[in-house]
Amino acid sequence: MTTTHDTIPFAQALEKFDPVLGLETHVELGTASKMFCSCPTEFGAAANTQVCPVCLGLPGSMPVVNAMAVESTIRMGLALNCSIAEWCRFARKNYFYPDMPKDYQVSQYDEPLCFDGYLDVTVETDDGPREFRVEIERVHMEEDTGKLTHAGGATGRIHGADYSLVDYNRAGIPLIEIVTKPIEGTGSLAPLVARAYVTELRDLMRGLGVSDVRMEEGSLRCDVNVSLAPPGDPWGTRSETKNVNSLRSVERAVHSEIERQAAVLASGGRVIQETRHFHEDTGRSTSGRSKEQAEDYRYFPEPDLVPVAPSREWVEELRATLPEPPSVKRARLRAEWGVSDHDFQTLINAGALLLVEETIAAGVDQAAARKWWSGELTRIANDRGLELDSLGVTPDDIKRVEELLAEGSLNDKLARQVFDGVIAGEGTVDEIVASRGLGVVSDDSALLTAIDAALAEQPDVAEKIKGGKVQAAGAIVGAVMKATRGQADAAKVRSLLLERLGVEG
């Protein structure tokens, strides 16, 4: 058994091995009530105040299916180009765990509601965009578990804890599981394909309005399965990595697992079928529970529920409610915005498309919306290892900044400082401009004072300008900008300066 943490560098790993990926995502539906009972689902309630005999699994309790959950699942399946089952059942997945009130989970086993679909994703490469069709095995309904907190240990995690505490508020929340078929042929693009798939899935779900799909809040969860094998060989043993809580982590988890498994295989070792735990801070995963002894879930059809048999009429009604398919929408936006394929793909890769759309909907010019989201804000997000939509910047913030820019109260540089403030949680755009004193100095007399001071410091420059070398004005303008901490409008300073010197600009 190998306990080494060796890895083989990514590029090298891919020279020897082909990766096969599998992605399992869970989407928490935004329904008003739980999957099998009427308990409320609002986030953040006091522990154990959103429970009832059904979701607590009290003796004698019985489940009743939430119609909206079925409807949402069908819409999700249709959006993923799946077939919708004519007849399917729930099944019990039996295992013991303290967050499981009944010690079985009501799920679907060999009869998922939706199956055999696909999602096309595009990945930017050095040779241009490449499209991958990720095939979807199934989309099915199940219920979430309660939440455990671990007490008494050093880390707050399970290992080393003295005991645990359970809150069943989230037990029974509707969860929709989406499982891909094995994804082959991605090669070195595997991490990007994985990330693109989850991003695309997320945007699709948001567009359907079925869930908030926020990875950092747990309403979109992703387990990453990776296996490696020499080209042409049968597929290798796969590992499963959990605790992948952001789009970036999806990419990193695939990347690091390829490196790790390559090292194991290259040294003649055997990859163990196991569940691994991803660590945000290191970008690596550690070994969790070995799945060699696969748990026997003893699935059987749930006898307390009757089959789900959506009529074809209902399915077509729901199909008509689907928003425009992403590819069609993207083509339309690209044309509307007059953007190059490359620039458009950059937006998508940054996870910015939806945000740009929302910003435009808020009333911001599309070029400005794009500029901010794919420019400065993406830069900041990458620096801090955050997702764009968890920065805390809203479309309305951008709208306000653009308004201030248009009226000359802010310039570009100051605008960036405003965004810094928004991200730091200092308040609204206007509050930050005031508290940080970021307004552009528009008072001419103040500017002239600064200009005179700069001229006094650099008398030779003044002579040059008067002598016809207007470009030399830049040095004075620069000095004034510095003196006003960038809070002057450079063009205005220049024109005032030239006027001061009696020179035509």
Add this chain to the structure above:
Amino acid sequence: MATMDGDLVRQDASVLAQAMVEGEVSSEEITRAHLDRIASVDDRVHAFLHVLSDDAISSAREVDRRRAAGERLGPLAGVPLALKDVLTMTGVPTTCGSRVLEGWRPPYDSTVVERLRSADIVILGKTNMDEFAMGSSTEHSAYGPTHNPWDLERIPGGSGGGSAAALAAFEAPLAIGTDTGGSIRQPAAVTGTVGVKPTYGGVSRYGLVALASSLDQPGPCARTVMDTALLHAVIAGHDPRDSTSIRAEVPDIVGAARAADVRGMRIGLVRELGGEGYQAGVRQRFEESVAILTDLGAEVVEVSCPNFEYALAAYYLILPSEASSNLARFDGMRYGLREGDDGSRSVEEVMALTREAGFGAEVKRRIMIGTYALSSGYYDAYYGSAQKVRTLITRDFTAAFEDVDVLVSPTAPTTAFKIGDKVDDPLAMYLNDIATIPVNLAGNAAMSLPIGLAPEDGLPVGLQIMAPPMADDRLYRVGGALEAALVDHWGHQLIEEAPQL
């Protein structure tokens, strides 16, 4: 309507109800009389696990008050009832005959209890049962067996022996049981009382602690067919909290019990349940009753249900499988017994120790069998195949009911056996259910009613009537007719012959 004569506790529910309407007696008097009876005999019968003396009296008083104020009350208002300890009742101990739930007081009412309360029925207490309804003798209760009032050394049947014994001992005129493989009908047969398993989905299972979800049904029990019908009408009907609950209207069972007329009906004798190997006295009384039905104007024919032979085998794969899953929740984490939590043990250990300490031998046996039958590699051959036998049995019933209106058989192969006789021989115990199981597998309705005493031991014998799904009223039509003829013949109800306690 018969007028009351003698003891309040020896009256039919319908007679008591009428007497209250006419102002002859109050619910409180009736309730007190029954509580006194319980206090007097239950030390020997042990039908009750929990008696709700104070609650029952205050409920009774409330009914009396409302009646006196001129409110129109339902047909069973103010009548007392015994409730099998497997249905939840807010704030009242519900043990299911098990140590694992000792002391547990549910925070919610089962639908059955809600309906009983809405009908102003007075609940006297919770009755004894085989642990988690697994058994045919009530010997597997963690709280000691119940004794058959006909002979205290004998079993009262199971799993609902407590409810049946309470009726037979005149501790209550009405009772609620639950039936998964005969647990209402077989106790009725061996105690000389009436019990009905409604069509699956006819009575809500919300609040019924599940044994085998696809087989369980709560049902009415009483000493007469009419009383049973009145109770059936109270508890039956669609419940949106039970997804398997039937949406159709409840048929007019009280009307059918009143009509009690079999003229022109076709009645089928099931060849495979014809009584080969059954006790002689059981067969004799059965044949006599069949003759009576013919005299009453029914046409009796023999039908064959060849797949019934496989019913027991299918049942003993399906029930433990579903039960093993239903009983998983008893792990010591959220309610009930927790054993072995000394601060050092892991949750896995504490769960296992709790279940080992909390469950009796029969429950553990069936959990083990069920876990095995659902295991990977075995599902298709075990649980999966057993579900196919269900299809075959359903087809047999469907074919039979195209030819006849109801089917009949003896309810159980023997009269009440002695406590201790079969408790160590599970296979022998399982054979008690041989006639009752097919109905649970197919989901249709069945009744057991008393048809006499076996000559060799003087113990009650029951006849089972089986009706198509949703045709529960036919049970009462046929049962009512047969009962009337028998009572006419005997000059009294059979239960009057039970020894005085």
Add this chain to the structure above:
Amino acid sequence: MTSITREEVEHLARLARLQLSDDEIAHYAGQLDVILQSVARVAEVAGDDIPPTSHPIPMVNVYRDDVARPGLDRAAVAAGAPAWEDDRFRVPRILDEE
């Protein structure tokens, strides 16, 4: 027909979270053979062409509207709990991460 081994019984006991005694484990190996007889019996008729019945009375599409209603009072929930701390069910330490 193979009999059920001691190892299988131990495995089942673990799956079912039953801390069986040695005597019980030995006892069950024999007991569970009962099930094999049932299996053989059922196999006689359970052909491939026969659909299984999971619900005795055929019904489909039973749903509930997506409307939230308050559940149980927390006090009622806590009242039945074997151990309760910080508004939560207290459970012994967990060894295996799920």
